Amino acid sequence: MTYCVGLMLKHGMVFMSDTRTNAGVDNISTFRKMFSWDVPGDRSITIMTAGNLATTQAVISLLEERVKAAQDRNPSILQAESMFQVAVLVGDTLKEVIADHAEAGQKADSGFNATILVGGQIKGGDHRLFMIYPEGNFIEASADTPFFQIGETKYGRPILVRAFDAEMSFDDAVKLLLVSFDSTIKANLGVDLPLDVRVYKADSLSCDHEFRIEANDPYYAAISDGWGGALREAFGRLPDFDLTKFSD
Amino acid sequence: MTYCVGLMLKHGMVFMSDTRTNAGVDNISTFRKMFSWDVPGDRSITIMTAGNLATTQAVISLLEERVKAAQDRNPSILQAESMFQVAVLVGDTLKEVIADHAEAGQKADSGFNATILVGGQIKGGDHRLFMIYPEGNFIEASADTPFFQIGETKYGRPILVRAFDAEMSFDDAVKLLLVSFDSTIKANLGVDLPLDVRVYKADSLSCDHEFRIEANDPYYAAISDGWGGALREAFGRLPDFDLTKFSD
Numbered sequence: 001m002t003y004c005v006g007l008m009l010k011h012g013m014v015f016m017s018d019t020r021t022n023a024g025v026d027n028i029s030t031f032r033k034m035f036s037w038d039v040p041g042d043r044s045i046t047i048m049t050a051g052n053l054a055t056t057q058a059v060i061s062l063l064e065e066r067v068k069a070a071q072d073r074n075p076s077i078l079q080a081e082s083m084f085q086v087a088v089l090v091g092d093t094l095k096e097v098i099a100d101h102a103e104a105g106q107k108a109d110s111g112f113n114a115t116i117l118v119g120g121q122i123k124g125g126d127h128r129l130f131m132i133y134p135e136g137n138f139i140e141a142s143a144d145t146p147f148f149q150i151g152e153t154k155y156g157r158p159i160l161v162r163a164f165d166a167e168m169s170f171d172d173a174v175k176l177l178l179v180s181f182d183s184t185i186k187a188n189l190g191v192d193l194p195l196d197v198r199v200y201k202a203d204s205l206s207c208d209h210e211f212r213i214e215a216n217d218p219y220y221a222a223i224s225d226g227w228g229g230a231l232r233e234a235f236g237r238l239p240d241f242d243l244t245k246f247s248d
Numbered sequence: 249m250t251y252c253v254g255l256m257l258k259h260g261m262v263f264m265s266d267t268r269t270n271a272g273v274d275n276i277s278t279f280r281k282m283f284s285w286d287v288p289g290d291r292s293i294t295i296m297t298a299g300n301l302a303t304t305q306a307v308i309s310l311l312e313e314r315v316k317a318a319q320d321r322n323p324s325i326l327q328a329e330s331m332f333q334v335a336v337l338v339g340d341t342l343k344e345v346i347a348d349h350a351e352a353g354q355k356a357d358s359g360f361n362a363t364i365l366v367g368g369q370i371k372g373g374d375h376r377l378f379m380i381y382p383e384g385n386f387i388e389a390s391a392d393t394p395f396f397q398i399g400e401t402k403y404g405r406p407i408l409v410r411a412f413d414a415e416m417s418f419d420d421a422v423k424l425l426l427v428s429f430d431s432t433i434k435a436n437l438g439v440d441l442p443l444d445v446r447v448y449k450a451d452s453l454s455c456d457h458e459f460r461i462e463a464n465d466p467y468y469a470a471i472s473d474g475w476g477g478a479l480r481e482a483f484g485r486l487p488d489f490d491l492t493k494f495s496d
Contacts, residue, residue, distance in 0.1 A: 246457065
């Protein structure tokens with residue numbers, strides 16, 4: 001399993017992904033699911049992946065190869081002229097890889113599907129965030145739906161729905177994501193630290209902050225320990241229920 | 249979809265279920281998913297169902313028929329001598345119904361599966377809570393796992409995990425369930441009010457409180473409206489994140 005979230009803020013974007021992969025509970029590993037391409041002054045692109053690891057690694061490798069081989073005639077993520085074109089490129093690559101694996105004969109139990117979040121900005125355009133489906137098509141975040149989640153999305157969704165604000169600071173956005181990730185990590189063994197984080201400030205055309213939150217991070221521990229108490233306090237401040245008023 | 253929760257408290261049990269059923273988003277109905285059998289002084293049994301509606305209705309009808317036809321030789325939920333026997337009876341009935349439907353020829357897309365929560369107390373035994381699987385086998389709630397959810401369980405789970413306390417009052421337990429249901433209702437169109445509630449006080453051997461919370465209930469509205477603000481306050485009281493300390 002996996003959990004990745006991309007938040008679209010007025011003044012930029014924040015990305016967070018976990019690093020746990022598993023094929024059964026007795027076969028777990030740590031793999032990076034966040035990838036980036038930065039050309040300062042020209043573009044900053046972040047990709048996060050969920051789904052079949054062979055598929056997502058193949059997609060990233062193909063995107064990387066095309067970046068490196070200058071003579072390669074394929075369109076490159078570094079040459080695309082807009083974030084829309086980047087999304088088309090990633091979608092096409094994803095669709096190709098899945099089709100390739102699927103026709104290889106033997107069927108896997110869980111399929112070769114994957115879902116990808118792509119966000120960033122290219123000079124001359126706005127910062128944009130896309131969610132790309134296994135079929136290669138995609139949707140874009142908007143003011144109405146300002147964040148996307150992929151992987152194990154349900155446990156961490158209520159707090160995002162209630163507390164997200166497109167004008168919140170980057171600090172608050174990272175904190176919000178940590179609460180959402182903590183709820184998910186507590187409930188699903190397939191999602192775990194370390195967490196990769198990237199913060200992109202609109203129009204900077206460079207990565208502003210990129211770091212990893214390790215399993216023993218003291219701030220994460222403070223959030224994780226504090227949230228239970230904070231929730232119970234919040235619960236206590238809601239109006240009390242009175243059974244005697246409802247009984248028949 | 250469906251959402252039902254049974255809470256096992258030291259001094260009793262609280263049951264809550266929604267009433268929304270759907271076969272596609274354009275085919276929704278309201279159906280009761282909570283059923284009960286009370287013989288004051290002898291037993292109080294509550295059943296909640298999730299899954300294929302034809303299956304769950306058939307199970308409940310079979311249990312009902314066996315209760316009503318005194319000459320019927322089948323074991324009856326009113327004659328079972330312990331909650332364990334009730335769980336076995338419900339499990340066998342569920343397994344039979346599914347097997348019956350499954351061999352009827354044409355396969356349905358989504359299968360005929362269902363999951364059932366059974367809780368209650370029979371004179372001479374403790375109050376007990378079981379979760380019954382489509383295969384007819386079951387597990388029992390314990391001090392380590394003091395509540396069971398069926399249906400759309402993920403959105404409403406984090407608050408239960410964080411705020412449940414086996415010694416909480418019935419009033420607080422109902423309030424906690426309402427918060428959990430509100431998070432689920434906000435996220436999944438297949439779960440909705442009205443909500444059915446039953447409260448069973450240990451050793452009372454009768455139903456102590458049974459009522460329905462309607463869509464326009466003012467207390468539910470107060471919880472639903474208040475929880476967003478309470479969460480944001482709780483979030484605000486967590487230690488602040490400082491990006492500058494994490495940047496590379």
